[in-house]
Amino acid sequence: MTAQRITATYRIETAYPLQEAAETMAGEQSTGTFIRLPGETDEMRELYGAHIERLTELGEVEEPSLPGAGVPKGSGGKPVWRRAEVELSWSLDNFGPSLPNLVATVAGNLFELRPFSGLRLLDIGLPEAFAARYPGPKFGVEGTRRLSGVEGRPLIGTIIKPSVGMGPEATAEVARVLCEAGIDFIKDDELQADGAHCPFEARARAVMRVIEDQAQRTGKKTMFAFNITGDLDEMRRRHDLVLELGGTCVMASLNSVGVVGMVELGRFSQLPIHAHRNGWGYLSRSQELGWSYVAWQKIWRLAGADHMHVNGLQNKFCESDESVIASAKACLTPMFESKPCTVMPVFSSGQSARQAPGTYAALGSSDLIFAAGGGIMGHPDGPAAGFASLRESWEAALKGIPLDEYARDHPALAKALTAYAS
Template sequence: MTERIHATYWLETGVDPQQAADVIAGEQSSGTFVALPNETPELKARAGARVERLAVLGHSDTPSLSGGVQAKRYTQCMLELSWPIENFGASLPNLMSTVAGNLFELRQVSGLRLKDLQLPASFAAAYPGPAFGIDGTRRLSGVTRGPLIGTIIKPSVGLSPQETAEQVKQLVAGGIDFIKDDELQGDGPHCPFDERVRAVMRVVNEHAERTGKKVMVAFNLTGELDQMKRRHDLVLAEGGTCVMAVLNSIGLVGLHELRRHSQVPIHAHRAGWGYLTRCEALGWDYAPWQKLWRLAGADHLHVNGLRNKFSEPDDSVIAAARAVLAPATDAAPMRAMPVFSSGQTGLQAAHTYAAIGCADLIHTAGGGIFGHPHGVAAGVEALREAWIAAMEGVPLERHAERSRALAGALEFWK
């Protein structure tokens, strides 16, 4: 039996829903705006997209998006389409063109959002997914239980390599598990990538020699493909255990090629995610989007954080984390590690743990660590103690009675 890709959409249209579904199916497979003599029934049966399900959800008097067919009533539906794998093979770039291409622009569409994506086993064979995932990250970081307690170098840009290394020195001395570059920190003349890596890794390696703990640092190597490979090799040569790339900047091919080259976990940043998702009537849900990037090789994936500084509600953050922790396909069980960030402190630990049911994550806090009145080490300890309380089911205030660092943090976290 032919393998098929299945995609589910929320659809709004001002025309008959079946007509809209047929137009989308044709546009994204064998059809065009007029019937062609060589688009035979046999060809359409072999290569055409198929409408698997169309369920009407409701109606409205106004369209969610402008520029489409004008109508007196608009219908909202759940639409499931499928395509034969033979249309494009096990190719993530061509898959994206098919399930998230011109269909968003069709006049018959006044709202369209990709909700789910089911892929056949052939994709797992072509794209093995993360090389390290949760288990590999724990092994390299030495954190066998609980979340990796992490932070981001701030200010985002403007620090020199030595100033960056001084921040890292405070953090590693304070017991941090994970540090990452900001996504805006690249290879500028004020803080060149090579100099930054060498300065930071001197600190990390010296600390590892003294204590046996090597802190994982995700260096942002985002750039041209040859640049990323060379930067990865420098990180590896200096003893680093992680690199970082901005997904929307390097694309699926960039990430997959980096995955093929990399010998350390890839920390995947989703900068730009808002323009793909913030309009509820357009774009992507996180679950299908992250599936492509995980198959391409992301070991860690950002999911925002509970009560974050952005516009994303908590239920969306939770759904994103659960998606990252679930197998990408039945044949690709390797899980990636969700990364919680954005306005985070220990106050979110218990709710995060309860929501996803595990601590297989990286919890990054900037101000929540650096702002501690007793210093950086106390900030790191407070966040870790908040997670211990969460996993033991102990209220923060009670746990703070035996942790001076946590007690001090509760004063400024609130």
């Protein structure tokens, strides 16, 4: 296999012979259809057809995981459902280094093919041509640290809450309290965009006045990720306004703006892009269907994301801790020799001072954003103490000191451990 081939690895479940099932996948997503066609020569299939690079049986299951799957003729009403791992490859010449067409190829009609009662995309491998074509993150870990002024520890942040309902001045007041607490990072909730009760421009101007005032007094400029999600022209206008006002981050909802929207935003943005994954569950929650995060995040990193959400340990959602850490490690793993494309993972969802040691021990890195809503805003002594408790918990984690021990001389941490006891 040459460096000019794209690879994709899948876990499949089927009642059909595994080789036949894999050949169905390869044909559907390249030269063929359900029957051999006139003009579909052996030479064409060799050059442009998807190749089966590897097929590894994983075992049998008692019943199909998903409804609607077919069974082969002659099964006598007693099909055997097998799982396997399949790696397919395609010539780069099929569609060139194009992210939209990559998605259509590795994650197109496959998911609805009748022979399969399960099909999940586990990983993709891309040749260097993609690194040459797409910008990747312009800021990533290094640029985010430079703009925030935070080194040697995670950025600690929060989300404006309530998510919606507050006007521009009320939002700015929340930002003021957080900035005075010394927080590193604040973001709009993904539900807050440009509604009539809180127009984007008015919100951005009000919040940036607060941030600039605080920066003038203390020298610390809080990074605020303004949600610019919208049509392309709207995102450009909103980005330009944030840049003009001295802001240092914008946010976009990946599944809302799509691959092309993120590619274009990545090309014109002069600020770090905080990429929110809301909607991720419909792509991933069934373990027998959809995408793994390891594969999915590569698309958005190439498109230009600088920060990517990965959930958090002991989160409020359905994702396991093992999956969260695997996602975060993927974000920090280089994609190409010529262009690492590493991005800063964002831990969020039900986070508090309690998760810092486990997060650091599992990830082995402090290159992350640790975002807590209630973990900061709900502290018994207020947001300043909430932020302090997270700072102290990460100090303890980085020094290898148990939280209970560190809390003896750190009151904010001590109260957080009591308040957020499980």
